[in-house]
Every structure is written in C-alpha cells, then in structure tokens.
Amino acid sequence: MSAIAFSVRFLLAGLTAAVLVAGRAVAEDWPGADWTRRPVAPGPALAAFEAYAFPPRDDGERSGVRSDAVVAIRDGVLVYERYAAPTTADTPHLVWSVSKSLLACLLGVAYGEGRFGLDDPAARYYPPLAAHPALHMRHLLNWTSGLAWEEDYEYSPLTSSVIAMLYTRGHADMGRFVAQHQAGAAPGTHFSYSSGDSLLLAAVLKGMLPAEQYADYPWAVLFEPLGIGSAVWERDATGTFVGASYAYLNARDLARVGLLMLRDGRWGEHRLLPEDWVAFNRSPVPGYRPRAESLVPGGHWWLNLPLEGAPPPWPDVPEETFAALGHWGQALYVLPKEKLVIVRFADDRDASYRHNDFLRLARAAFVVGEAP
The missing domain is CATH 1.20.58.710 (Methane Monooxygenase Hydroxylase; Chain G, domain 1)
Known part of the structure; x- marks a missing residue:
C-alpha cells in the first residue's frame, strides 16, 4: 500500500485504535481529519498558565503577547489551544530548528525502509x-x-x-x-x-532516494500518513531541503509529530518509525558532558535527562521529557509519563522565557489541575 493510500485509509477508519497493554487491548484516541476535543476546565491553574504563556509584550519593536500559539494534547485528545494574531489555527508557522527533529523523523522512516x-x-x-x-x-x-x-x-x-x-x-x-x-x-x-x-x-x-522521489518524500512517507496538510519545507537551489531551519507547520499539525513520538513511532495500528530508531533519538550523545541548565542532546532531539550526577535541566518536569526546539521560542514538548504533547510558537527575543516555568505551569493546568 502506498503511503498516500495508507493516509486516506487511516483518516477514513475513525479516531480510535487499540494497543495491547499487559496482554489486553486498550483503546487509544488518535486524530482523524481533526482532533477530538475535551477542553480543560477554567480555574486557577489554567489562569496561572495563561498569565505566563500569554502576557502582554511591548519591547519597542514588537507588541502583542509572549506566545503566538499554544496547543496541548493529552493522551491523543486536544485539551487546550490559543492563538495570538496574526497567527491562527491554520497558520503554517516557521519552526526554525524544530525542523531538525522533523528531519530525524523523516530519516527514521528511511531507516525503517532499510535505506x-x-x-x-x-x-x-x-x-x-x-x-x-x-x-x-x-x-x-x-x-x-x-x-x-x-x-x-x-x-x-x-x-x-x-x-x-x-x-x-x-x-x-x-x-x-x-x-x-x-x-x-x-x-x-x-x-x-x-x-x-x-x-x-x-x-x-x-x-x-531515486531522484524523482526526493521532492515528495516528506509528504509521502511522513506528513500525509500523519494527516498533516499544512507542511511547507523550503529547498535550496539544488533542490535539497533546508533540513536545519525552514519547515513550516500549523500548531495542530506539529502536535501530530509529537503524538507519533509520544507513542514510540506508532500511528494508529501502523508503525512509522522503528522502535530502535526512537530509542536512538532519545538516547544521550555518547560521551556528552552535561552543562549547567543545558538540555542533553540526543539523536536530533533534546533530552531532560540527568547525567553524571547533574540534575535534569528542567527540574519541574519528569526526566523522560524530551523536545524539539527552535530559534526564538519554537517548541514541541513531549512528556511521556503525562501522556502530554505541547506545541508552542513564539517570537522570543528578550530572553525572559523559561522552558521549565512554562512546563511546570502547563503540567499544573493540563495534568494536575491545581494551581502551582
């Protein structure tokens, strides 16, 4: 079956799939053409999160709020989204170096194909x-x-x-x-x-890849199977994707990549990324020496692991947390224990934003449900 045919078949198949846990089938939520929505209830925890994620900003050159978009997915269900103009739910946002982790997913498919x-x-x-x-x-x-x-x-x-x-x-x-x-x-x-x-x-x-396959490869083997319709990826004059920097997606679509990684490379009943590939993505670079408050590099993803006695870089979230990060505050956070995926788009240039503070407040709002 072609990747495109798989994509269409999956989108038509419904929004749930089953996974075996301890020998029994457990239903999972997956997005079809859109996400299932169960918004979190308003309360002090959500208000504290929004006060941090969307405060007014006016630094003389830019005005508005701190974040352009935030989307949160809990166990396959959209529980929160908010946008700041001119960004909307349909806006393909430049994700800068988050592109590197998208490229890692794309290479994971090629790795699984034995290339x-x-x-x-x-x-x-x-x-x-x-x-x-x-x-x-x-x-x-x-x-x-x-x-x-x-x-x-x-x-x-x-x-x-x-x-x-x-x-x-x-x-x-x-x-x-x-x-x-x-x-x-x-x-x-x-x-x-x-x-x-x-x-x-x-x-x-x-x-x-065969020359005729390369230009469409990201869509055929990754974006379309995930149901992503907003993706744009620039290429240089030779036709090579600018895999370091120049991918654009809307926030809901980038969250699909997070769900793929949250579930170890599975999408519904299909495996897009081999398990050993995802394990490599989430393994520290051999010999890496931790630096104060710096994330640990993995296989083109960033890890929150403690190394050599150093604490996790983000101490208020589980150490299994990992992320794709980009210039000026673009982020795709994956918190496996919490079954939580968060996308954040922004235009940070004043160094006031802190990943740990954002995630601490997000956990309180979307998982714990209590004010921090």
Missing part, C-alpha cells in the same frame, strides 16, 4: 563528503561530525557559518558548502550543535 545504517559512511550517499571518510550517519545525527562550524546567528553575522549557509556564499548549494568545511575534531569525539550537520543529513537523504 541506511547508523554506522554507514555519510559519503556513501553524498560524494562531496569524500574528504571525510570517517564521518558516519550517527555522527551527523548526534551533532558530532567534528567539522569546524560556527553556530552563531544574527548576533555574529561575520563569523556565523549558519548565516553564510542560509543567506550568503553558501545559500545556492548548502550541502556542498557544509561539506567543504575542514575537520576540527575526529568524528564522534566532540559534541558541537551544528545546523551544518543537519543540512548534510538532508543532502545525504537525497542521495539515498
């Missing part, structure tokens, strides 16, 4: 990496390529590799631009967050 292994040399699929024969797929996915890359943004435009890749000398062929960087460390020996590594993964995926 590559984690220890395959990346140059096997992208010849411009021939100068880096020891660079393997897992290194790119763990941001441990060792390439000498400067992950700076608008604050350091003259030295930023990202600015050069997206807007100046590298923008026409982003993959080749990244591949031309020199090695600064041996692959797998040093974690350094890199949009260049993510862009290379998009170029590598292109080399795994």
Whole structure:
C-alpha cells in the first residue's frame, strides 16, 4: 500500500485504535481529519498558565503577547489551544530548528525502509563528503561530525557559518558548502550543535532516494500518513531541503509529530518509525558532558535527562521529557509519563522565557489541575 493510500485509509477508519497493554487491548484516541476535543476546565491553574504563556509584550519593536500559539494534547485528545494574531489555527508557522527533529523523523522512516545504517559512511550517499571518510550517519545525527562550524546567528553575522549557509556564499548549494568545511575534531569525539550537520543529513537523504522521489518524500512517507496538510519545507537551489531551519507547520499539525513520538513511532495500528530508531533519538550523545541548565542532546532531539550526577535541566518536569526546539521560542514538548504533547510558537527575543516555568505551569493546568 502506498503511503498516500495508507493516509486516506487511516483518516477514513475513525479516531480510535487499540494497543495491547499487559496482554489486553486498550483503546487509544488518535486524530482523524481533526482532533477530538475535551477542553480543560477554567480555574486557577489554567489562569496561572495563561498569565505566563500569554502576557502582554511591548519591547519597542514588537507588541502583542509572549506566545503566538499554544496547543496541548493529552493522551491523543486536544485539551487546550490559543492563538495570538496574526497567527491562527491554520497558520503554517516557521519552526526554525524544530525542523531538525522533523528531519530525524523523516530519516527514521528511511531507516525503517532499510535505506541506511547508523554506522554507514555519510559519503556513501553524498560524494562531496569524500574528504571525510570517517564521518558516519550517527555522527551527523548526534551533532558530532567534528567539522569546524560556527553556530552563531544574527548576533555574529561575520563569523556565523549558519548565516553564510542560509543567506550568503553558501545559500545556492548548502550541502556542498557544509561539506567543504575542514575537520576540527575526529568524528564522534566532540559534541558541537551544528545546523551544518543537519543540512548534510538532508543532502545525504537525497542521495539515498531515486531522484524523482526526493521532492515528495516528506509528504509521502511522513506528513500525509500523519494527516498533516499544512507542511511547507523550503529547498535550496539544488533542490535539497533546508533540513536545519525552514519547515513550516500549523500548531495542530506539529502536535501530530509529537503524538507519533509520544507513542514510540506508532500511528494508529501502523508503525512509522522503528522502535530502535526512537530509542536512538532519545538516547544521550555518547560521551556528552552535561552543562549547567543545558538540555542533553540526543539523536536530533533534546533530552531532560540527568547525567553524571547533574540534575535534569528542567527540574519541574519528569526526566523522560524530551523536545524539539527552535530559534526564538519554537517548541514541541513531549512528556511521556503525562501522556502530554505541547506545541508552542513564539517570537522570543528578550530572553525572559523559561522552558521549565512554562512546563511546570502547563503540567499544573493540563495534568494536575491545581494551581502551582
């Protein structure tokens, strides 16, 4: 069955599916064309959450409120959503580096199709990496390529590799631009967050697929099976997806990706992502040394795990929490123990927002039901 046929069949099949728990079938809620809705009741906990998530903002350049959108899904049911103009429920919002985790999901489908292994040399699929024969797929996915890359943004435009890749000398062929960087460390020996590594993964995926399949691949194998209709993903002049930065989805659709990951790669009665792939996404980068209040990197996702005696970066949420995060406050949070998925879109530029505070208040509003 084609991915498109599967998508249509699933959407027509209804909103529930069963999973075996302790040997018995348990019904689960899944979205069809839309989400089932059971809004949380108003109360002090919800009011405290909204006071944090949507306070008025006026910093001289931007006015409005702190968040552009928040959508919360509890065990497959939409329990909360709110938008701030001009963002609406239908707005495909730029998710910035959340794109990296979307790319990880897309690669997970390719991995499940047997197109590559984690220890395959990346140059096997992208010849411009021939100068880096020891660079393997897992290194790119763990941001441990060792390439000498400067992950700076608008604050350091003259030295930023990202600015050069997206807007100046590298923008026409982003993959080749990244591949031309020199090695600064041996692959797998040093974690350094890199949009260049993510862009290379998009170029590598292109080399795994027949030329006629690549442009439609995200929709055919991921977005359409999940029922996502709002997705836009920009490509460079060579046709390579800008897998580091330039995906757009509306909040309800991004929440579908969160539900996929919450349920370990299953969608209804079908498995889109292999279990070992999701386990890799949620495993810390080998040898990573924790930094104060910094999330732990996984396989192109961010983890809340305590390491080497350091506390979880977000102490007020379960340590199993993981997230996809993007520039200026874009976030897809997954809290497995709470069966909770939260999407947040924003335009944060004043450094006042705190993930832990947001999630502490969200748990109180959507799970505990009590004021914090």
